[in-house]
Amino acid sequence: MLYRLSAPLRTGLVTILLGSLSACATLPASGPTAGEIKRRVNSSGNTIGFRIADITAPVLAEIEAKADVVDRAAPTLAGLAAEGRNDVVGPGDVLGIGIFEVGVSLFGTSGGGEVGQGFDSGARNVTFPAIVVDRQGGISLPYIGRLQVAGRTPPEIQDMIVRGLxxxxQSPQAVVAVRSNLSGTVYVGGDVRKPGRFELTLQRERLLDAIALGGGAANSSEDTLVRFNRGSQTVEERLGRIRAGAADDLVLIPGDRIELIKRPRSFIVLGATTRVSQVAFETGDLSLAEAVARAGGPQDERADPSAVFLFRYDPMAQSDARAQPVIYRLNMMEPASYFLAQKFAIRDKDVIYIANAAANRPTKMVSIINQLFTPFVTARVLTQKN
Incomplete structure (x- = not known):
């Protein structure tokens, strides 16, 4: 059955319809359409100078080449490699010193020394179990006086003592042992399970050895940044990129400081997707195809699959600290795009935006108009029945 509306009612509905169509652009949306993004490139509103580049094989090759240049230019831990010694004495170290004599003795009594038990009764010895190297790097011993021992090995200090006696x-001999090696230590802190100071040995421990002594990283290696300080230089590098025995796995020298920092990498997903979210990498490398999949992909009823945009700042040149804003577009309606998306590497803090389909707003408007018409139609039906 057809129902006819009165002339005034029809006029009012037409007015509402025309006004509604002109208001399509003001309807709520999760973001701009592909056409709106393109129009902004050359508009006066593009104050930061962004550009749009379709993801093609030549563009992908250019991105990879530029990334390779930037990666090579970035400082790495290998640049801090230096020779150092951990077998010498320094300020704060605690020495154990034993002196042995034959015949007329300056120290001790016959066979009475701690180290000399079991020796011939004609031998004399005395042990100084805790001699601390002072701030100036020296120690003082009876009958010898002050000795400057900083930077010397235990055998060299033994020779110094013998010469002083x-x-x-008569026939003096000396034995020197390092009881506490404070100067030959490294510091491991931050996000490790057992932070602290660790003594170096003649085995020449490396960076990963020190982290292991600290109980290992409290978080995954991919989410952990190593901040390494040597002297006045500091370099940061992802723990997950450091391989045992490689150049970045530095041989440690006294005074090195290692700090582990939790800094997970992530990307942001916006627009016509299953959910708007910030997604962690969780792995070493991540492709655009994997990132879109983790976000749930374009939403069928809302998204424009030909307009998946990635927003990032690209370095303009190796020696240029500035960065250029670029919007990379992936057309998921093209089969070749899926192969390119597998090679397109995601970077930390990239923003992926899945554009709304251009038909979304008219569809919403039709839905609104239907809601406006429904009460009138219902009222008309009820009137006819009565």
Whole structure:
């Protein structure tokens, strides 16, 4: 059955319809359409100078080449490699010193020394178990006086003691051992399970050895940044990129400081997708295809699959600190795009935007108009029945 509306009612509905169609652009949306983004490139509103580049094989090759140049120019831990010694004494170290004599003795009594037990009764010895190297790098011993021992090995300090006793003692000998090696330590802190100071040995420990001594990273290696300080230089690098025994796995020297920092990499997904979210990488490398899949992909009823945009700042040149804003477009209606998306590497803090389909707003408007018409039609039906 057809129902006819009165002339005034028809006029009013037509007015509402025309006004509604002109208001399509003001309807709520999760973001701009592909056409609106393109129009903004050459508009006066593009104050930051962004550009749009379709993801093609030549563009992908250009991106990879530029990324390779930037990666090579970035400082790495290998640049801090230096030779150092951890077998020498320094300020704060605690030394154990034993002195042995034969015949006329300056120290101790016959066979009474801690180290000399079991020796011939004609030998004399005395042990100084805790001699601290002072701030200036020296120690003081009876009958010898002050010795500057900083930067010396235990055997060299033994020779210094023997030379100091010559002419005062008969056939003196000395044994020097490092009881506490404070100067030959490295510091491991931050997001490790057991932060602290660790002594280096003659085995020449490396960076990953020190992290292991600290109980390992508290978070995954991909989410952990290593901040390494050597002297006045500091370099940061992802723990997940450091391989055992490689150049970045530095041989440690006294005074090195290692700090582990939790800094997960992530990308942001906006627009016509299943959910708007910030997504963690969780792996070493991530492609655009994997990123779109993790976001749930374009939403069938809302998205324009030919307009998947990636927003990022690209470095303009190796020596240029500035960065150029670029919008890369992936057309998922083209089969070749799926192969390119597998090679397009996502970077930390990239923004992926899946554009709304251009038909979304008219569809919403039709829905609104239907809601406006429904009460009138219902009223008309009820009137006819009565």
């Amino acid at each position: 010559r002419g005062k003692s």
